[in-house]
Amino acid sequence: MRTRDPDVLTYESLGLRAAVNANGKMTALGGSRLSATTIAAMGAAGRDHVVMDDLMTAVGRELAAAAGTEDACPTTGAASGVALAVAALVAGTDPARVERLPDPGGRPCEVVLPKGHAVNFGAPVAQMIALGGGTPVEAGAANKVRAAHLEGAIGARTAALLYVQSHHAVQKGMVSLAETVAVGRAHGVPVIVDAAAEEDLRKWPATGADLVIYSGGKAIGGPTSGFVCGPAPLIAAVRAQYAGIGRPMKVGKETLLGLAQAVREYGAGAAASDGDGARARMERLAARLGTLPGLSARVVRDEAGREIFRTELAVDPARAGRDAAGLAAELAAGTPPVFLRDHYATTGRLAVDPRALSAEEEDHLARRLAELLGARTSGDDDTTNGRNSE
Numbered sequence: 001m002r003t004r005d006p007d008v009l010t011y012e013s014l015g016l017r018a019a020v021n022a023n024g025k026m027t028a029l030g031g032s033r034l035s036a037t038t039i040a041a042m043g044a045a046g047r048d049h050v051v052m053d054d055l056m057t058a059v060g061r062e063l064a065a066a067a068g069t070e071d072a073c074p075t076t077g078a079a080s081g082v083a084l085a086v087a088a089l090v091a092g093t094d095p096a097r098v099e100r101l102p103d104p105g106g107r108p109c110e111v112v113l114p115k116g117h118a119v120n121f122g123a124p125v126a127q128m129i130a131l132g133g134g135t136p137v138e139a140g141a142a143n144k145v146r147a148a149h150l151e152g153a154i155g156a157r158t159a160a161l162l163y164v165q166s167h168h169a170v171q172k173g174m175v176s177l178a179e180t181v182a183v184g185r186a187h188g189v190p191v192i193v194d195a196a197a198e199e200d201l202r203k204w205p206a207t208g209a210d211l212v213i214y215s216g217g218k219a220i221g222g223p224t225s226g227f228v229c230g231p232a233p234l235i236a237a238v239r240a241q242y243a244g245i246g247r248p249m250k251v252g253k254e255t256l257l258g259l260a261q262a263v264r265e266y267g268a269g270a271a272a273s274d275g276d277g278a279r280a281r282m283e284r285l286a287a288r289l290g291t292l293p294g295l296s297a298r299v300v301r302d303e304a305g306r307e308i309f310r311t312e313l314a315v316d317p318a319r320a321g322r323d324a325a326g327l328a329a330e331l332a333a334g335t336p337p338v339f340l341r342d343h344y345a346t347t348g349r350l351a352v353d354p355r356a357l358s359a360e361e362e363d364h365l366a367r368r369l370a371e372l373l374g375a376r377t378s379g380d381d382d383t384t385n386g387r388n389s390e
């Protein structure tokens with residue numbers, strides 16, 4: 001049990017319960033669990049004043065070092081990163097143009113993207129383009145986009161190409177990022193990559209893309225934040241947007257220092273990342289859950305190719321007494337609420353994502369599933385009711 005200062009608000013003191021997150025780095029569940037040192041950095045930032053432009057620049061240098069780019073600009077998240085990157089390519093650093101956005105004022109403003117990349121990550125990526133003064137132009141079909149489709153959509157009004165590197169995007173039948181970068185080069189059009197949840201910060205800038213966007217609260221495990229990285233002149237144009245459409249997306253000093261701290265720790269930890277250990281952990285969980293009535297379990301790798309292994313649960317409604325969506329809803333309605341990954345619930349599949357799940361939470365999840373499905377697993381005699389279990 002963690003000790004708490006009685007004067008400090010907690011989720012519990014607002015009548016809420018901390019959630020057991022087996023869903024991944026979900027924005028809807030608050031992104032990431034922060035390290036004690038990241039929390040300390042955010043607290044330290046809160047204690048003093050600082051020249052914010054200098055802090056933005058200094059943190060940008062840290063982020064650029066992590067991504068292997070010339071410069072970087074912090075943002076409130078990857079979503080604002082898309083809006084600000086588009087704005088930078090439409091308006092540049094000219095104050096009159098910056099202040100006129102989202103009206104592009106006759107400047108080239110079309111942003112060409114593969115139709116299968118026009119996703120909704122919680123909000124539509126096309127809307128973030130529009131917020132930055134861009135007009136989204138979707139090339140090809142939802143399940144088939146070739147380089148020639150991108151080329152055909154490029155014209156005198158094109159400001160950028162956008163590539164969404166994400167499990168949200170259609171994976172099959174899509175033009176590759178290498179082909180997209182080649183099209184951009186051939187036509188003199190800059191390429192923006194939304195790599196919000198990607199794990200390797202150096203990989204995507206190294207493709208030759210001009211601006212790459214990451215979320216700070218996903219793979220990096222930092223506070224709710226993000227950044228855009230790339231060559232210095234383009235990043236200067238991204239930063240210039242904080243005197244325009246970026247103003248309602250202002251990043252606070254606490255977030256800036258927390259993001260820098262998290263990125264440093266992420267760089268140190270990434271070298272020691274253990275894909276085999278993560279897979280073995282999920283194999284053990286699959287063996288435990290696969291014996292429950294109505295469930296079959298196997299380990300699957302992330303559909304976007306990241307080094308993430310999950311235990312996938314196929315729910316047989318006849319034997320489980322409810323379908324996958326129903327089971328997920330019952331887990332979420334418990335105390336504490338437990339959230340499984342439910343992207344494929346309509347196909348009868350749920351998944352346990354281990355990234356934000358402690359060993360105790362994993363055990364709670366397994367016991368809760370056994371309770372709901374009316375099975376008994378070894379060592380659960382003391383847990384007759386999920387509401388009492390911790």
Ligand SMILES: *Cc1c(COP(=O)(O)O)cnc(C)c1O
Nearest residue numbers: 027077078079121166196215226
């Ligand atoms: C999560 C996500 C975003 C938004 O990221 P935030 O940091 O929450 O703003 C944008 N694009 C993609 C592909 C995402 O997965």
